[in-house]
Amino acid sequence: MRFTAFFHRTTTTLPPPSHRQHLRTLFDGNFTLVRDRGLDHAVEREKNLKPLLNLRNLIKQEPSKSLPVSIIKESIQLPFRPMDFIRKYPSVFEEFYSNGKFDAHVRLTPEAVELDEDEGFMFKSELFKKQVADRLLKLLMISKIHKIPLRVLEGLRWDLGLPMDYVKTIIPEFPDYFRVIGMGDNAVLELVCWCKEQAVSVLEKKLGDKGKELAFPLQFSTGFEMDNKYEKWLKDWNKLPYVSPYENAGHLNASSDESDRWVVGVLHEIMNLLVSKKTEKDNVLMLGEWLGLASRFKRAILQHPGIFYLSSKNRTYTVVLREGYKRGFLIEDNPAMEFRRKYIHLMNTVKEDNKTDQDKVVKDKTSTKESKVKADEGKVGEGEREENHGEEKEEGEETELSDAEDEDASETIVDDDNEESARDTRRTSSNRRRRNFAEMKLNTEKPSRNFRRERSAEKLPRKTWEKNPSQVSNSKNIQMRGEHNDVKSSPQGSRSSKNRERLFTTKNTVV
Template sequence: MPHPHHFILLRHFRRHYTTTSSSSSSVVSSINWVRDRALDHAVEKERDLKPMITLKNLIISQPSKTLPLSIIQDNKTSLNLPIRPIDFIRKYPSVFNEFFPSGISTIHPHVKLTDEIVSLDAEERVLFDTDVQKLDVANRLLKLLMIGRVNRIPLSVIDKLKWDLGLPNDYVQSVVPCFPDYFQVNGNDLELVCWSSDLAVSVMEIKGLSSFPVGYSRGFEVDKKFKKWVDDWQKLPYVSPYENLLSLEGKSGESDKWVVGLLHEVLHLLVPKKTEKDNLLVLGEYLGVRSRFKKALLEHPGIFYVSSKLHTHTVVLREAYKRDLLVTKPRHPVMTLRFSYLHLMNMVKEKNKSKKVDVVVAKKEKAKQDSNEGEVEGEGEGEEFSETESEEEIDDSDFEDVSDSDSDIEHVDNEKTPTKKTNFEDHENKNRNIRGRTSRSVKFHDSPRRNTPNSRSSENDGRRRGREKTRKNRFDEKTDSRNNQMSNDRGTRERNSPKSRSSRTESPSRKAHGRSSERPSVARTREGRF
């Protein structure tokens, strides 16, 4: 039962904040929900971790430490494999080995574990056998039993949270009997034996906080109405989640803050500080606050984030994460072990990625070396590729891996190229370098002949002849334009001369006589003037 001073304090605050809870529905309806990419990644990066460990435990439990693929196929639903078993096994070759046993005629392969995963499994077993880890598991179970003063929780509800609580699979046999003064199994329930006042202290009380840490996703718009409602709600008194306030009114702000504190403490008990929404609702249903858990998740996006990744809804405690990493220091040993599993699962991808990076770096160095040699050897205008490079085989993927930063070595000499260029010449000039430098942006043509390794020499010859022809055409065009300009100037001077003006007034008969008949007439006109 709650302490009497809680009722006195809550009765005092109920007078001032009755309007706060009544307007919460209208405030929440105006919330613009925003996706948090970092927290989504924190959920998504553990996509296959739990199915992998479940399958690993099944293989370890076999006497031969191997398992036929047909049995894995039959237990696909219980293993919760996201894809076909054979595809899941081949997806992680650093964890599983596929083989055909000798002396057995079968079409189905068998599966065994690699040495690295067997070593991690041995570390996991040693961890859960230590007294420190068993005490940590017992304290988590005890705090879960004391939350809300329920004092009894079905084992089926605890099994829903077993993975997130960091419990071993056999916690009923390996942990519960070691702490008879904490709890005991009574039928299908785990029952509290002795209340511990030292453990019945919430994280908020340890930190000395009365208002919850709040943070929002990038792009989340907090209007004045919503901010005022949150500030007023944060001023309500904080009641420990280890008290039972179910007798209070369900619509009061104080009761809502107690439910938020209850949910906040449960998430802090979990090792990854997150779990599926259905697991929390199952626990809330047993505690009698299922609908109020839903309301708390809806009204407080600054405290809880609900991710929709992995085809489910996962509740994440915001204050426990910075971007996609846990900020809890020191890190829990169970999470350290799980990160080792994740690193092993992604080891093949990291090796392939590192090999790809090495190939790209080697190609860059080779290209730079070839370009330097081309600057020394290719002094002629038409020598764009060296002989050794023209005989190399080219692949499209080689050029796709090269970064865009190499494009700054490409250059086109505008002074030596013609001003009028066809589309084909524009295309060729963009994809070439001058003075022996090789181009990293080579594009292959549809013609199979141009895709052959030895086609560069023929392309160079064609380009050289094309440049000579364009230079010659340019010179001819300049010569023709100069001659035309000179002829135009000559014609203009002749038209403006006195002879041309006098000839315009002559009759057509005189024009027919030609130049010889024009001279006497000019002489007679001159004599007439004098």
């Protein structure tokens, strides 16, 4: 006899770890992105500045401090043709020809050379070197393995404000901070010693010691709209405990709000390390790939428009830290950005000069046109002036004769008042004669009112012209009305009847 026993299957569930309890999940909010004109203008302000400085550095490397224009296209990338780029900024670059007019070269202007020398003194200052070393140290402490390849730093060199030779000039002066390992493409910047004083985020320095309740400052563009659900989620998200970007957050779930808040803190700290508080989106993703946070950086940029702004100006996407700008201008100043503003000012002075030159050209054109018109008017009026001048001479002779006769008759001296009155009478008489002459001239030139009638009368046949005007008008009225008189009443009818009578009489005589 067989027995079958059925056992109740129980499943035991283990409690979740303490660090995973009460975790919020990510929320995809509903909002509409709005452009920020001030931040867009801050991005556009540095347009063509980076390629301009790259060309400047290329010219400086040459022993002759000049460069053939034909080599530029092969060496660096410019937004348009090298010759057009050089001619667009004549206050920075000078164009000259070494061998006749065929081999074009370029060099820096004296203003650009002077500005470059001042920037070189700034690179050599101890304050600038200390600021660059602190930025690199913080970036190494944020990394998990405390290493960053030099090829990744080369992509961020412009945004970190590093000089071209920072590997030779700055890194060796701070052996307690970092060192370079490897050669060539495998060269890596490695952290030497952890600095506890530098491992403090910008948010912690600004808001002070408030425990773990640190909220990110939120700034939205004018016209930004979001639903109530996303607004409530954002308020609760900003009240979560703050995890420093220099701490290890491996215990946090990647799909939780706490982990998202730590990622936002890491990106917020990196953006604060940049001198311009902005960089291209590709640079953020490149650094995120090395840190293992590329996709999460991208999600943080899109999901938190109140902290990061994504601009599409200058034919690329640029990530801007809203906290670093106020009304489109950078709040925190530094030596690197000060010299960049000077270069931008030097570039913009060329545009102002071009505007003034264009205005001068327009004024010259208008003046030449006016002079031509005046010359034509003068030519037209020369004939009239000569004729009037001849008449004035005749008038002057007549008046002189009359004055002489008066003097001989009266033999008195004319006072000044009498002379003035005589001059006035001469002027009025000459003006009257001029007017009469002009009227006569105009009358000769103008066609008479009956000119058209005379022309039409000439076109009429002779017979109608010999007739009386009353007969012509009567014949026209008859033709218009369609009336016909008897043949005998008309002169032609009377003539035809007489001819018939003559023929009749001649026939009878012959018979």
